[in-house]
Amino acid sequence: MADHQGCSSASGCSKESCEGCPSQNKGETQSLLEQLNQDSSVKKVIGVVSGKGGVGKSFVTAALANAMCQKGYRVGILDADITGPSIPKMYGLHGPATGNEKGILPAQAKNGIQVMSLNLLVDDEEAPVVWRGPIIAGTVKQFWSDVYWGDLDYLFVDMPPGTGDVPLTVFQSLPVNGILIVTSPQELVQLIVKKAVNMADMMDIPVLGLIENYSFLKCPDCGKEIQIFGESHADEIPEEMGIPLLGRLPLDPAYAALADRGRFHQLQMEYLEDAQSVIEQV
Numbered sequence: 001m002a003d004h005q006g007c008s009s010a011s012g013c014s015k016e017s018c019e020g021c022p023s024q025n026k027g028e029t030q031s032l033l034e035q036l037n038q039d040s041s042v043k044k045v046i047g048v049v050s051g052k053g054g055v056g057k058s059f060v061t062a063a064l065a066n067a068m069c070q071k072g073y074r075v076g077i078l079d080a081d082i083t084g085p086s087i088p089k090m091y092g093l094h095g096p097a098t099g100n101e102k103g104i105l106p107a108q109a110k111n112g113i114q115v116m117s118l119n120l121l122v123d124d125e126e127a128p129v130v131w132r133g134p135i136i137a138g139t140v141k142q143f144w145s146d147v148y149w150g151d152l153d154y155l156f157v158d159m160p161p162g163t164g165d166v167p168l169t170v171f172q173s174l175p176v177n178g179i180l181i182v183t184s185p186q187e188l189v190q191l192i193v194k195k196a197v198n199m200a201d202m203m204d205i206p207v208l209g210l211i212e213n214y215s216f217l218k219c220p221d222c223g224k225e226i227q228i229f230g231e232s233h234a235d236e237i238p239e240e241m242g243i244p245l246l247g248r249l250p251l252d253p254a255y256a257a258l259a260d261r262g263r264f265h266q267l268q269m270e271y272l273e274d275a276q277s278v279i280e281q282v
Helices: 057-070 133-145 165-173 189-202 236-241 253-260 273-280
Strands: 041-049 075-079 114-116 151-158 178-183 207-212 245-248
Touching: 041 057, 041 165, 057 075, 057 151, 057 178, 057 253, 057 273, 075 133, 133 165, 165 189, 178 189, 189 207, 189 236, 207 273, 245 273
Parallel strands: 041 151, 041 178, 075 114, 075 151, 178 207, 207 245
Antiparallel strands: none
16 A cells, blocks of 8 residues: 655545655655767766866866777767866867757867867857856756767766765766776875765765876976975875775876867877776776
8 A cells, every 4th residue: 555644635645646646656766867868879977076176187087088089989078067167178179069950069179089068058168157056967967968979988077076066966867887086196185085985985886996186297307206296195095995096197287288279189198007997897
């Protein structure tokens, strides 16, 4: 017999009147996943997250996308950092985005990576996005459901920092196969990483590993690695949390120059082999 205690008109309940009543489905878990664009196919979704801002998360996202593209995979980037989108500028991409009967068309970088970002949809790329959380979350969902991605092997999702609306929306609405956490070499790193890991655990999303950015600056004369942000604490995380460290990326002015000039498609990096291997095993 159905439990009608949660029904506002329980005294007048009958079998017919209770059809579709939420009380009928108590205990059932309903999926919140959004439907992918019907003409698209995305095999794996990889989220790139950080517990705090300023760690180069978008840089790492694009570097990973480049690395997988160079291995022959079909790759896309969903720029979910709605209020601070930077991916299009890195690849020299500008709007307005166009569409056809299949949906909104992502912009294509010169190396073939498909990109969708709010900056490709607005009239003024430099105008601030003053939106409340529900609108931002809805936009992220539309990037999944309304964009014609075609056939992708990997879709990287560049998320805003922290554990707020957008990461929650991505974890609930997209079939995320795993996340990579980006951090920097400060003592605070463990606390920040724990927040991201705990959120992923709450949402039952696998944590694939950790990538430390700004690890060192290599002297152009002698090749010595200078730890300008202090001694790294990333080695302590695998032991404490069981998360593998998949790479340490240097602070290199040449990388920044490629991004500033919109030529990030030219980036080739030797520090992401371990991350590539883990992503291929997802």
